[in-house]
Amino acid sequence: MNLNMIEAAAERLQGHGRVTPLLSSPFIDEIAGRRVFIKPECLQHTGSFKYRGAWSAISALDPDIRAKGVIAFSSGNHAQGVALAARQHGVPAVIIMPEDAPRLKIDNTRALGAEVVLYDRAGGVDRDEIGARLSAERGLSLIKPFDNEFVIAGQGTTGLEIAAQAKAEGVEAADVLVCCGGGGLTSGIALALEGHAPSMRARPIEPEGFDDVIRSIASGQIEEITGPAIGLCDAIITKSPGQLTFPIMKRLCGPGIVVTNAEAKAAMRIAFERLKLVAEPGGAVALAAALYHGDQIEGDNVIALISGGNVDADLFAQVLGES
């Protein structure tokens, strides 16, 4: 896993992935007490950065193997990314999703042509068993959500764009705050920055109660969360960092920042009001860290990802109403 793989992924994504802009707002700078640049991956195809990794991984498969189709486990954003990238490659996709995933994510995944298999997360069903059986029967290639080198490389292309766009804004050094689940985006960006913007460092941002990556970086070994992996920030709730992502994050990332659900929702309102962007709860935690945990951030500039915007309308309306 190295920078070359990220640069190769960027080449494969050329003309397919969207180069998202780098945004800012004087109102956000004022709250944060420093200049804040926002990388809105909610504007990426399928509404999250996950399309990058999915395209990267599917485009890297041997064509004969790819033709049999792909399979993925996902609560929603990876699901949509894989579904669209598979459809664009003309190959079938099977997505195994928890039945309590956000409605919009399930509906979109189906609408993008994937076969969706729902399972009861609380009911003791072994989703891995379902996946293994389907893969064996049909010869499907498993596209893991983060512990896959080609997926990490795809997510890392976000970091290449950040390095170039920040430089164009005159910013050479900055903390780059990354909404973090299993660490695919965080580790990919960390590697990209190491090569293209060595004065920047990636820092994982997680919601309270689901700070497995942050605790793992702090302790130097993979830590797990206990209890059910369900919460407001569904997109970035994972049990533990990956076998591939963790060593990269351990080597390259600065310490993480934990934000509360209330702070994530406040950041959603700020993104609505000041950036005209729809952020989902898990996609808003990095902006929340920039806004409300400035004491843990160094430097005059900070860059915050908005990793996704796939939020149901009723939840979004409710969050707006809580202001």
Next chain:
Amino acid sequence: MNLNMIEAAAERLQGHGRVTPLLSSPFIDEIAGRRVFIKPECLQHTGSFKYRGAWSAISALDPDIRAKGVIAFSSGNHAQGVALAARQHGVPAVIIMPEDAPRLKIDNTRALGAEVVLYDRAGGVDRDEIGARLSAERGLSLIKPFDNEFVIAGQGTTGLEIAAQAKAEGVEAADVLVCCGGGGLTSGIALALEGHAPSMRARPIEPEGFDDVIRSIASGQIEEITGPAIGLCDAIITKSPGQLTFPIMKRLCGPGIVVTNAEAKAAMRIAFERLKLVAEPGGAVALAAALYHGDQIEGDNVIALISGGNVDADLFAQVLGES
């Protein structure tokens, strides 16, 4: 008023205005029955295209005159654009706004450092008299919202970007649907397209009951709406096209399309769900035309502006809830 002025405005905006991306969604294409490209000016500084014209006009003033300050009349988007551009030039701004303008727009204009003077739109107050008195007393330069060549030139820079970005997508010919108030954006884009993408044509989109520009183009002379200029689509409600904008639109624009308020709100929901963008009602009418009036559009591709995203949270939540 010509293409050179638009190109000069683009040079003055370099490093200040934001080059907004060209977005799309397969879900939107499916509803519309053709490829739809969205130019999201809600992502422009201050949340609408108005910043372009304001910067263009203020940057073109003689420095000694500019130093005395500027004044503008606006229900909100032009207000914010002028306020920010004035602040960035280090000169004072006075903005005369109706007291029933959206709260967010009034608050933002003040927060951007402008002196806001509110008037009672229904109370028979002559806002022009207020403006004339203030201008005379302080030597302020009036920045009209659309009937000003430098403002039109600034808005026209959107058209230069559309021409280049559409070409990069392989699109040479298309209707370009423009949310239309007094016609500053529409006429500026029309002129830019005439020079840079002659197979494209701008078409004004207006809400029902406020179709002054569309009727004027149809009749060949300036038509006015009767009754109070207040409605859901506040950003683009004007009494009549301008003396400068109308001849340009008459010469260059295709026929306009009228959309209902319900269609504008449905387009706001689609922008939320499919583009992760916040569109205000008046900013959503062009997307509404692309989605729901495809029978009036020609060609396999269409380009729709989202002209602004300055909508109060309670109205946005209400619109989401109406789905």
